[in-house]
Amino acid sequence: MKIDFRIEHIDPLGQGVSKVGDVVTFVKKTLPNETGTAEVYSSKKGVRFAKLNSLVETSPDRIEAECVHYSKCNGCDYQHTTYEKELEYKKQALTRHLFKFPAAPMTVHGAKRRLNYRNRIQLHYDKKKKLLGLMDEQNNILPVPQCKIIDPSIAFELRALYEADNWLKVVAKEPPKGHIELYAKDQDKSGHNVKISMNRPYANGGFTQVNFEMNERLRDWIQKTANTVIPPKAVIYDLFGGNGNISKKFKNTTIVVDKYRTTPQADAHQRFFSIDLYDKNSVKALIALKNEGVPRPTWLFIDPPRSGLKNLEEFIVEFKPEGFIYIACEPTSFARDTLSILKNYDLLSVELFDLFPSTKAFETVGIFTRKKNNE
Numbered sequence: 001m002k003i004d005f006r007i008e009h010i011d012p013l014g015q016g017v018s019k020v021g022d023v024v025t026f027v028k029k030t031l032p033n034e035t036g037t038a039e040v041y042s043s044k045k046g047v048r049f050a051k052l053n054s055l056v057e058t059s060p061d062r063i064e065a066e067c068v069h070y071s072k073c074n075g076c077d078y079q080h081t082t083y084e085k086e087l088e089y090k091k092q093a094l095t096r097h098l099f100k101f102p103a104a105p106m107t108v109h110g111a112k113r114r115l116n117y118r119n120r121i122q123l124h125y126d127k128k129k130k131l132l133g134l135m136d137e138q139n140n141i142l143p144v145p146q147c148k149i150i151d152p153s154i155a156f157e158l159r160a161l162y163e164a165d166n167w168l169k170v171v172a173k174e175p176p177k178g179h180i181e182l183y184a185k186d187q188d189k190s191g192h193n194v195k196i197s198m199n200r201p202y203a204n205g206g207f208t209q210v211n212f213e214m215n216e217r218l219r220d221w222i223q224k225t226a227n228t229v230i231p232p233k234a235v236i237y238d239l240f241g242g243n244g245n246i247s248k249k250f251k252n253t254t255i256v257v258d259k260y261r262t263t264p265q266a267d268a269h270q271r272f273f274s275i276d277l278y279d280k281n282s283v284k285a286l287i288a289l290k291n292e293g294v295p296r297p298t299w300l301f302i303d304p305p306r307s308g309l310k311n312l313e314e315f316i317v318e319f320k321p322e323g324f325i326y327i328a329c330e331p332t333s334f335a336r337d338t339l340s341i342l343k344n345y346d347l348l349s350v351e352l353f354d355l356f357p358s359t360k361a362f363e364t365v366g367i368f369t370r371k372k373n374n375e
């Protein structure tokens with residue numbers, strides 16, 4: 001069904017919102033005050049999702065997307081406007097997610113590069129249909145040989161896969177449908193360090209942040225800022241710590257906990273433990289670390305997957321840390337998990353780190369310290 005729309009505002013997921021009577025329609029890749037036509041592809045309980053067809057009135061903030069796949073691809077959300085506007089929409093989104101929180105200073109850390117940054121891409125394939133690419137909104141595979149947000153070394157390998165359908169040879173022994181992941185494990189721009197995995201879980205080879213440059217900025221900021229509130233003798237538990245990325249630059253005694261920990265480099269101040277933090281006995285498992293000579297934490301870093309840590313309060317009640325830093329790639333999880341903690345902790349500041357330019361995603365970092373009357 002074809003509809004006419006007028007966009008009122010951009011929602012926290014970066015979609016344009018059009019309202020006619022009681023019917024709300026979300027149209028991606030539009031801007032406030034734009035009008036045009038769109039094709040509805042899904043409709044539920046008075047809410048419609050439509051794909052942009054054509055624009056009648058365009059916003060002065062609209063620019064030409066740099067990527068040739070942009071209009072069809074579901075990977076990026078903001079290439080049709082400037083990076084300044086993108087950051088403004090992201091800040092608005094985070095402000096909305098935190099509307100129940102007391103005011104705290106919010107700083108936006110924008111990226112230097114809006115494109116050519118992702119060190120990891122997962123592509124789906126269908127051998128029978130001879131298709132390799134990203135999933136579009138209707139779950140069809142869209143070939144993206146010229147994807148612009150990936151690092152040049154990954155882009156080089158990606159083009160090689162598409163050339164003469166080389167990928168069909170690569171997946172020759174794999175099932176008819178599946179996925180391929182291209183990833184660069186460290187910041188080697190020589191183009192020789194890209195690895196490929198097939199039909200393995202996402203982030204094969206151990207989780208790493210997808211944006212090397214912004215990850216560095218994030219770690220530097222945490223280290224510099226946290227050092228003003230975290231005493232040198234504090235014991236830090238780096239929960240969902242992966243390879244110890246977030247706490248690497250600290251000199252404190254640090255206990256890195258991750259279910260799927262990868263083999264880390266030996267680093268005197270970090271010790272690594274494999275614990276399932278989503279298990280109902282995870283707090284007990286952390287307490288039991290004392291049997292291994294591990295001191296109790298006085299600070300927590302928490303950097304969970306998108307689903308967050310619903311029972312964060314249990315960890316806080318048990319360890320009563322002087323403070324904690326929550327790092328979230330999903331702002332709704334940040335808001336849900338930390339709101340109840342505010343009765344005993346102050347939120348010193350909120351940082352928006354744009355690790356995912358051109359897309360709706362961003363990283364939220366909050367520093368919390370125990371209220372004075374809760375000493």
Ligand SMILES: C[S@@+](CC[C@H](N)C(=O)[O-])C[C@H]1O[C@@H](n2cnc3c(N)ncnc32)[C@H](O)[C@@H]1O
Binds near residue numbers: 244275303
């Ligand atoms: C967003 S990543 C953060 C990793 C790390 N802090 C970093 O900056 O690279 C989330 C981490 O949670 C870990 N993880 C996922 N499920 C887990 C679980 N049930 N228990 C413990 N860790 C888990 C993943 O292995 C991954 O390293």
